[in-house]
Amino acid sequence: MNFFLDALAYIVDPANLTGAKGILPRLGDHLYYSALATGIALVVALPVGLAIGHTGRGRAFVIAISGAARALPTLGLLFFIVLFTGLGLWPLVAVLAILAVPPIIAGAYAGLESVNRQTIDAARAIGMTEWQLLWKVEVPLALPLIIGGIRSAALQVIATATIAGYVGLTGLGRFLIEGLAVRNYTLAIAGAILVAVLALLVDGLLALIQLLVTPRGVSRGVTSTAPRSRARLRRARATP
Amino acid sequence: MVWLWQNLELVLGLALDHARLSVAPVLVSFIASIPLGWLANQSRVLRTILLTLGGVLFTIPSIALFVTLPVILGTRILDEINVVVALSIYAVAVMVRGSADAFASVSKDVIGSSTAVGYSRWGRFWGVELPLAGPVLLASLRVVSVTTVSLLSVGSLIGVTTLGYLFLDGYQRSFPTEVVIGIAFTVIIALIFDAVLVTIGRILMPYTRALPTSSRASVTRVAAEVTS
Structure with missing residues (x-):
């Protein structure tokens, strides 16, 4: 357990917080890469996911693409791109964004598909346009699952942004890389703890947002329905 | 291509190592998830505890686990067992959720009927609940297997021989072909694993083909994807 205690001591030591190789600047960089990649993925994936969920078309295609994207090893992809473009911020952001796209799309269309068909028919019956239907009915009701997808994307991005250190950038991954390179395992474990804590914090924050933006009716419906009957609802929807 | 033929032995050796190291996490997660998923459906409290625990474990970045596990397990830092244990933890974390959903998807009416025709609790689990939960379990297991194979390449960063070695070596020598x-x-390898799982599923669950599976399978697949 010595390594752990030493690593914790390293993290709380004020001398290691600032400076070129300090925790704070690297934490800032880590967050910057992650936010940039997740933001770009959102811009690309959210419209696609919403379109598929709303129209019900193209689902099989997107499932196939997401499955394939999952199999692609991120590290290999990053090295491959860097060998052609040279070192820089954008190869990393591109690779991280590719990682974030499938869960966001899946969350968005699964969310829209989970909306009760009768509710949608009712919205059409009272004269809503498709656009109003999407923004006033489907998206609010689907928000928990949509944000669930974003949560899982953000987590994967933060965890994977550790590889930034291998392509000339910084971020919290540098502690791991420098530590492993000189067999300073205290430093490596300090880096590992920092990344894990950051991931947990961001996940907690997004979980909180998920709770706050969920319409009261939806959250009540979710909590008052037992898991078994919820699963039955899901299956009832699945059978045409 | 020329490079591949010249180094075929190296590449195939790494591929075999890669496949060998991927098998254990997938198997472990499947075996562990069945009792855990069943437990998660026995009470609200258990469900919340198990799913939260799985969620927390899944947030820990893989490389962070690779590095910290030796300290916890008392193994050497470059030992490949660290990577296997780390990936097993991930796989279980994902599978618990999938398995909980799988057992929840078994209709309560069917469970009631099987009790009525005289199934014991134990017999009902093996004869009714597990076979009916099978398709959803398989959907999650497929996601787990693909993710495991892909994540394993990160192991090369801490010196475990996997196909990730080709990424590092190709990168250091500025040789894109190798990457x-x-x-x-x-x-x-991910595709082969997937094909094997699908085939095993077809053999063990011939009844899934008789059901209108297309829409149902995709919904469960989506559920598996969102939660992983």
Whole structure:
């Protein structure tokens, strides 16, 4: 357990917080890469996911693409791109964004598909346009699952942004890389703890947002329905 | 291509190591998830505890686990067992959720009927609940297997021999072909694993073909994807 205690001591030591190789600047960089990649993925994936969920078309295609994207090893992809473009911020952001796209799309269309068909028919019956239907009915009701997808994307991005250190950038991954390179395992474990804590914090924050933006009716419906009957609802929807 | 033929032995050796190291996490997660998923459906409290625990474990970045596990397990830092344990933890974390959903998807009416025709609790689990939960379990297991194969390449960063070695070596020598071959073989292994799982599913669950599976399978697949 010595390594752990030493690593914790390293993290709380004020001398290691600032400076070129300090925790704070690297934490800032880590967050910057992650936010940039997740933001770009959102811009690309959210419209696609919403379109598929709303129209019900193209689902099989997107499932196939997401499955394939999952199999692609991120590290290999990053090295491959860097060998052609040279070192820089954008190869990393591109690779991280590719990682974030499938869960966001899946969350968005699964969310829209989970909306009760009768509710949608009712919205059409009272004269809503498709656009109003999407923004006033489907998206609010689907928000928990949509944000669930974003949560899982953000987590994967933060965890994977550790590889930034291998392509000339910084971020919290540098502690791991420098530590492993000189067999300073205290430093490596300090880096590992920092990344894990950051991931947990961001996940907690997004979980909180998920709770706050969920319409009261939806959250009540979710909590008052037992898991078994919820699963039955899901299956009832699945059978045409 | 020339490079591939010249180094075929190296590449195939790494691919075999890669496949060998991927098998254990997938198997472990499947075996562990069945009792855990069943437990998660026995009470609200258990469900919340198990799913939260799985969620927390899944947030820990893989490389962070690779590095910290030796301290916890008392193994050497470059030992490949660290990577296997780390990936097993991930796989279980994902599978618990999938398995909980799988057992929840078994209709309560069916469970009631099987009790009525005289199934014991134990017999009902093996004869009714597990077979009916099978398709959803398989959907999650497929996601787990693909993710495991892909994540394993990160192990090369801490010195475990996997196909990730080709990424590092190709990158250091500025030789894209080697990186591409590493990626290609990783994807091929993932596809083979997936095909094996699908085949096993077809053999063990011939009834899934008789059901209108297309829409149902995709919904469960989506559920598996969102939660992983």
